[in-house]
Amino acid sequence: MKNWRAAIPSVLALVCIAGLAWCVHRLQQIDPFARLNPLYANAGMGNVLVRFTNTEVRARQLNQPLWRMRVKRADLSRDRQRWLLDGVQEAILYVDGKPAWRLTAAQAVYEGASRFLQVVDARLHSNPMQLTCSQATWRDQKRELQCLGVIRGSLRDGEFTAQALRYLGGEKRLIAEGVQLVLRTSLEPVAFLQAETPKQNASEKQSKTRRVEVTFKRLEEQQGKTRIGEGLVIRDGDTVMTADRAEQDIEAQVIRATGNLRVTDPRVELSADKLTIELKEKRAVLEGNVKILVKPKEQAQETNAQPAADETRSLKTEMREPVQITCERAENLYQKKIITLTGNLKMVQLLKENGKTRTLTAQKAIYNSRTEQVQLVGDVHGVDEKGQELTAPEILVSVKEGDEWLKITQPGKMVILVEEEEETTEEAPAATQPASPASPPQQGQR
Numbered sequence: 523m524k525n526w527r528a529a530i531p532s533v534l535a536l537v538c539i540a541g542l543a544w545c546v547h548r549l550q551q552i553d554p555f556a557r558l559n560p561l562y563a564n565a566g567m568g569n570v571l572v573r574f575t576n577t578e579v580r581a582r583q584l585n586q587p588l589w590r591m592r593v594k595r596a597d598l599s600r601d602r603q604r605w606l607l608d609g610v611q612e613a614i615l616y617v618d619g620k621p622a623w624r625l626t627a628a629q630a631v632y633e634g635a636s637r638f639l640q641v642v643d644a645r646l647h648s649n650p651m652q653l654t655c656s657q658a659t660w661r662d663q664k665r666e667l668q669c670l671g672v673i674r675g676s677l678r679d680g681e682f683t684a685q686a687l688r689y690l691g692g693e694k695r696l697i698a699e700g701v702q703l704v705l706r707t708s709l710e711p712v713a714f715l716q717a718e719t720p721k722q723n724a725s726e727k728q729s730k731t732r733r734v735e736v737t738f739k740r741l742e743e744q745q746g747k748t749r750i751g752e753g754l755v756i757r758d759g760d761t762v763m764t765a766d767r768a769e770q771d772i773e774a775q776v777i778r779a780t781g782n783l784r785v786t787d788p789r790v791e792l793s794a795d796k797l798t799i800e801l802k803e804k805r806a807v808l809e810g811n812v813k814i815l816v817k818p819k820e821q822a823q824e825t826n827a828q829p830a831a832d833e834t835r836s837l838k839t840e841m842r843e844p845v846q847i848t849c850e851r852a853e854n855l856y857q858k859k860i861i862t863l864t865g866n867l868k869m870v871q872l873l874k875e876n877g878k879t880r881t882l883t884a885q886k887a888i889y890n891s892r893t894e895q896v897q898l899v900g901d902v903h904g905v906d907e908k909g910q911e912l913t914a915p916e917i918l919v920s921v922k923e924g925d926e927w928l929k930i931t932q933p934g935k936m937v938i939l940v941e942e943e944e945e946t947t948e949e950a951p952a953a954t955q956p957a958s959p960a961s962p963p964q965q966g967q968r
Contacts, residue, residue, distance in 0.1 A: 569600055570597045570598070570600070571598045571599060571602060572597075572598050573595065573596070573597050573598075574595070574596045575596075576593075577593065577596055578590060578592045578593070579591050579607060579632075581662065586616070586618070587614075587616045588615075588616055589614060589615050589616060589639065589660065591607055591612070591613040591630065592611045592613070593607045593609055593610050593611065593630075594608055594609030594611065595607070602634070603633065603634045604632065604633055604634065605630075605631070605632040605634070606629075607631070607632065608629055609628070610625070610627040610628070610630050610641070611626060612624070612626060613625045613626070613627070613630070613641075615660055617691035617692075617694075618665075618691075622648060622667075622689075622691055623646050623647065623648045623667060624646070624647045624648070625645060625646040625647070625658070626645045627641040627642060627643055627644040627645070628642055628643040629641075629642045629643070637661060637662035637663050638660075638661055638662075639659065639660040639662070640658075640659050641657070641658040642657060644657070644658040644669075646667075646669070648689075650678045651676075652675055652676050653669065653675030654672075654673070654675070655670065655672065655673045655674075655687070656670070657669070657671050658670075664690070664691075664692065665690075665692050666689065666691060666692075667688070667689040668686075668687070668689075669684075669686070669687040669688075670686060673685070673687055677705075679706050680703055680704050680705035680706055680734075681703075681704050682701060682704070683701070683702045684699065684701045684702075685699050685700030686698065686699045686700065687699075693744075694744070694745040694746065695742060695743065695744050695745070696742065696743040698738070698740070698741045698742075699739065699740050699741075700738075700739065701736075701737065701740075701741045701751075702737045703736040703737070704734075704736075705733070705736060706733060706734075732758065732759070733759075734756065734757070734758045735757040735758075736754070736755070736756050736757075737753075737754075737755045738751040738752060738754055739753030740752040740753065747771070747772055747773055748769065748770065748771060749769070749772065750767070750768070750770075751767070751768045751769075752766065752767055753766065754766075754767070754779065759787075760787050761786070761787035762785070763779075763784070763785045764783070764784050765779040765780065765781055766780065766781025768780075775800070775801035775802050776799070776800050776801070777797075777798070777799040777801070778796065778799075779796070779797040780795065780796050783795065783796070789816070790814065790815065790816060790817065791814070791815040791817070792812070792814045792815070792852075793811070794808040794809060794810055794811060794812045794813070794852070795809060795810030795811050796808070796809045796810055797809075804855060804856055804857035805854065805856070806853070806854045806856060807851065807852070808851065808852040809850070809851050810850065811848075811850075812848065812850060812851065812852050812863075813846070813847070814846075814847040814849075814852065815845070815846055815847075816844060816845045816847065817844045818843070843871050843872060843873055844872075845869055845870070846869070846871075847867070847868070847869050848866070848867075848868050849864060849866060849867045850866055851863070851864045851865050852864075858892075859890065859892045860889070860890050860891075861891070862886065862887070862888050862889075863887045863888075863889075864886045864887075867883060867884050867885065867887055868882070868883050869881065869882040869883075869887075873907055876907065878907035879907065880904070880905065880907055881905050882898070882902070882903070882904040882905075883901070883902075883903050884898045884899060884900055884901060884902045884903070885899060885900025885901055886898070886899040886900055887899075893920075893922070894920060894922035895919065895920050895921070895922075896919045896921065897916070897917075897918050897919075898916065898917045898918075899915075899916050900915070900916075902914050902915065902916065902917050908939055909939060910936075910938050910939055911935075911936065911937040912935070912936050913934055913935040914932060914933075914934030914935070915932045915933075916930070916932055917929070917930055917934075918930075918931070
């Protein structure tokens with residue numbers, strides 16, 4: 523009897539546990555929206571489990587938000603796997619719990635099973651970018667945003683279009699394809715040796731900016747620190763620059779371009795293996811197989827200009843023909859207007875009027891476009907079209923019109939060819955007799 527009474531508490535505990543488990547099971551089977559289903563079915567919304575108006579919908583994973591939306595209407599499907607969201611007034615997409623993109627849209631659909639959010643006619647914003655696209659998708663698990671259709675956007679200093687755009691939130695990478703940028707920039711002209719600024723209209727002069735068009739086959743930004751572009755084409759007025767690849771260090775403000783690098787404009791054509799632009803230092807450097815074709819201003823404006831007369835020739839007129847320059851390195855301090863050429867420097871000018879050439883070699887050449895002076899340093903050797911030579915350790919030349927001169931400060935050597943006239947001896951006239959009339963030629967004389 524005592525043993526039976528001692529077992530009563532254990533039996534009661536088992537009964538309570540079994541009753542509690544049965545209650546939990548019954549509660550799980552209760553559908554809180556069951557009473558609403560007939561009402562929605564009679565209203566023609568048979569596939570809608572519940573509808574909310576002027577509400578906010580949130581998606582979370584554990585304690586981190588994935589996205590949230592403030593919408594005019596939200597419909598939950600009967601299988602509780604799909605949300606149909608109309609009139610998205612404000613939405614935020616999160617990466618690692620922090621807002622990454624903000625958007626508004628006409629409509630959005632969220633698939634709960636695949637964690638897939640699709641947005642139609644979206645306007646997205648992520649500092650410093652704003653864009654619109656006909657369709658955008660957001661995947662919760664990968665934290666990946668993809669925009670398709672017609673993509674248009676704006677930056678701080680311009681506008682762009684793209685054929686496709688993808689943002690990888692986990693890697694913080696932005697990838698765009700078929701990009702066309704139209705920038706309003708205050709940077710110096712792209713042309714490496716351009717001494718004159720491009721022509722600007724009145725509005726551009728007032729704002730001190732220029733219109734620059736940039737296109738990429740593919741553009742990628744990594745963690746907001748590096749931009750990498752492929753298939754680069756830059757149009758800056760009459761200047762066109764192309765490269766297979768360009769990389770920008772955003773923090774250091776350094777741009778590097780490589781692969782089929784070419785720059786052309788009415789005054790200069792150049793090519794090299796590598797171009798580095800240091801924006802903070804206001805410096806551009808060309809390296810490796812540098813080739814520069816300098817086309818004089820007179821030739822650009824008057825292609826059929828006649829050669830100048832000997833008495834009017836000057837350094838300006840002597841530079842009427844283009845000059846081909848080759849070296850290993852060219853540096854342009856474009857704010858100071860100083861250009862330095864080094865490494866196997868050679869300048870060749872072909873004269874069209876006689877097909878002859880002028881050549882000049884040196885270890886270094888420094889050109890100051892403000893003073894219009896050229897300093898040639900190290901084993902300077904020049905040969906003109908007549909074969910005359912000039913050799914010196916250093917030469918300073920002024921090409922400023924009206925103040926042209928050449929200065930050699932150290933011992934040098936010149937070879938000048940002088941054309942000597944042949945001396946002719948005049949014979950004393952012999953005593954002459956009165957001339958007789960010329961007799962007519964005899965027959966047969968010729």
